[in-house]
Amino acid sequence: MMLSLNHLPEAMLDVRSLKVAYGPVEALRGIDLRVRKGQIVTLLGANGAGKSSALNALVGLVRKKAGSVLFKGQDVASLPPERIVRMGMTLVPEGRRIFPSLSVDEHLLLGGAAHLSRGSIRGIREEMLELFPILRERLHQRAGSLSGGEQQMLAIARSMMSSPELLLMDEPSLGLAPQVVDMIFDLIVGLRDRGLTILLVEQNVSLSLEVADYGYVMANGSIVLSGTADKLRHSTEIQGAYLGA
Amino acid sequence: MDMFLQQLVNALSLGGTYALLALGLAVVFSIMGLINFAHGELMTAAGYGLIFSIMLGVPFALALPAAVLVAMLLAVLMERVAFRSVRGASGTTLLLTSFAVSAIIRVLFQNVISARPMPVPIPMALSGTIEIAGLHLGIIQAISILVTILMLVGLNLFLHGTVLGRAMRAAAEDFAIVRLMGIRANAVVATAFAISGLLAGVAGVLWVAQRGSVDPLMGFLPVLKAFIAAIIGGLGSLSGAVAGGFLLGFAEVFLQAFLPENLLSYRDAFAIVLVIAVLLYAPQGLLARKTVVKL
Numbered sequence: 119m120m121l122s123l124n125h126l127p128e129a130m131l132d133v134r135s136l137k138v139a140y141g142p143v144e145a146l147r148g149i150d151l152r153v154r155k156g157q158i159v160t161l162l163g164a165n166g167a168g169k170s171s172a173l174n175a176l177v178g179l180v181r182k183k184a185g186s187v188l189f190k191g192q193d194v195a196s197l198p199p200e201r202i203v204r205m206g207m208t209l210v211p212e213g214r215r216i217f218p219s220l221s222v223d224e225h226l227l228l229g230g231a232a233h234l235s236r237g238s239i240r241g242i243r244e245e246m247l248e249l250f251p252i253l254r255e256r257l258h259q260r261a262g263s264l265s266g267g268e269q270q271m272l273a274i275a276r277s278m279m280s281s282p283e284l285l286l287m288d289e290p291s292l293g294l295a296p297q298v299v300d301m302i303f304d305l306i307v308g309l310r311d312r313g314l315t316i317l318l319v320e321q322n323v324s325l326s327l328e329v330a331d332y333g334y335v336m337a338n339g340s341i342v343l344s345g346t347a348d349k350l351r352h353s354t355e356i357q358g359a360y361l362g363a
Numbered sequence: 364m365d366m367f368l369q370q371l372v373n374a375l376s377l378g379g380t381y382a383l384l385a386l387g388l389a390v391v392f393s394i395m396g397l398i399n400f401a402h403g404e405l406m407t408a409a410g411y412g413l414i415f416s417i418m419l420g421v422p423f424a425l426a427l428p429a430a431v432l433v434a435m436l437l438a439v440l441m442e443r444v445a446f447r448s449v450r451g452a453s454g455t456t457l458l459l460t461s462f463a464v465s466a467i468i469r470v471l472f473q474n475v476i477s478a479r480p481m482p483v484p485i486p487m488a489l490s491g492t493i494e495i496a497g498l499h500l501g502i503i504q505a506i507s508i509l510v511t512i513l514m515l516v517g518l519n520l521f522l523h524g525t526v527l528g529r530a531m532r533a534a535a536e537d538f539a540i541v542r543l544m545g546i547r548a549n550a551v552v553a554t555a556f557a558i559s560g561l562l563a564g565v566a567g568v569l570w571v572a573q574r575g576s577v578d579p580l581m582g583f584l585p586v587l588k589a590f591i592a593a594i595i596g597g598l599g600s601l602s603g604a605v606a607g608g609f610l611l612g613f614a615e616v617f618l619q620a621f622l623p624e625n626l627l628s629y630r631d632a633f634a635i636v637l638v639i640a641v642l643l644y645a646p647q648g649l650l651a652r653k654t655v656v657k658l
Contacts, residue, residue: 200548203545217536220532228544
């Protein structure tokens, strides 16, 4: 289907006036953001700006105080994480959060196990092992014995096992060696090229803007700037605050 | 030597029962950070389940699983009615809730059933002994050792071979992330309670079979011992709970058997000293691991 220039594809994720509070502390002061199908959208900002709170609220791990979250046209704001994941949105959490005592294979078998058929789990597992050959080598090792980079790959593969359409990623490059960071970013682009939509929170601003189509910048729980990745890369605010130009 | 082997059998039997109880406590604790003081009432419920099944004319062999089922149902009911609404609350809130549940169920047993011990008609065939290689084994003791082994093997297979079992092991490490696998939090927690009820029910039936009666306070002492066992092993560690249960069972039986008569009344004190020694050496318990208790 051809799309005319001013007729953009429908937003896969449409967030309006989303608020999150931890007791009296407002972490999100009403943010609006949109992620279109097939895009990589990045959410930038300093530590404590509210990026992680936003992702955690979107998948239902953190309770929303107000606002709406439309995923594929349905309001998921009041659903628990397990329901949201089954609808096709999941999160690769900050710090990887793998299960140290479970084997690599058990991680893969667990993701998606509750809502997908055995056949499709076997299929996706095989895809993941092709995408991450290192995980095949480590298949029966305890996940706690993997290196940081391997754990990050496992965390991504585990999330992919639930067969998501929209993948939220929280700081996937955190604490990884530079070559591994490059690999993870190549992978993110590769996943997008396979049709996955990605909302990426990253501290590595220049790399994020390189792979992203669109970006939002957060400060103190609000979105202060947004635009195409190209526009953000050249904006003076971004260059001054993050790119050190 | 014979004396020693005989005591070994006693220790295995008693330790196995403690291990099952401690394991039931640990399963729930590892998932939701709750120390369930109402665990003893599950044991007692299994005892009453056995008595009433027999009264209703259920054959003994079927009354046993029926009794265990009563404990499982009560455990799941407890979770649904009392613990679900405080899930994720502080440890103190959870603990006080479980005290309340325990007190309410105990009072119900006392007022609705009977405050006095009720005899359990155990078939004669079970009260005898069998002789294996010159050892006189109580049949119930032998069965209890066998059942303990079966339960431990079965639980291990469940935890490693099924989706829900793996989800439970994962949830003990990071519950929130398990939900991101699309697995329902309620299903994981309810399963944990059902398993703790199963283990308490089996332990309850074995306990009742040895003492021959049920009373409302019956579960208190063995579960207190199971707490000690779980703490020795490291709260939340399943293998630790089993190890702690056997260690405590062995300590009690061998102290009973080999302490000089004038020191015998200090048996429990010696057992507690052992616990203190373990905790001084390893304050987190013998096989502790870090647990993330977050929903």
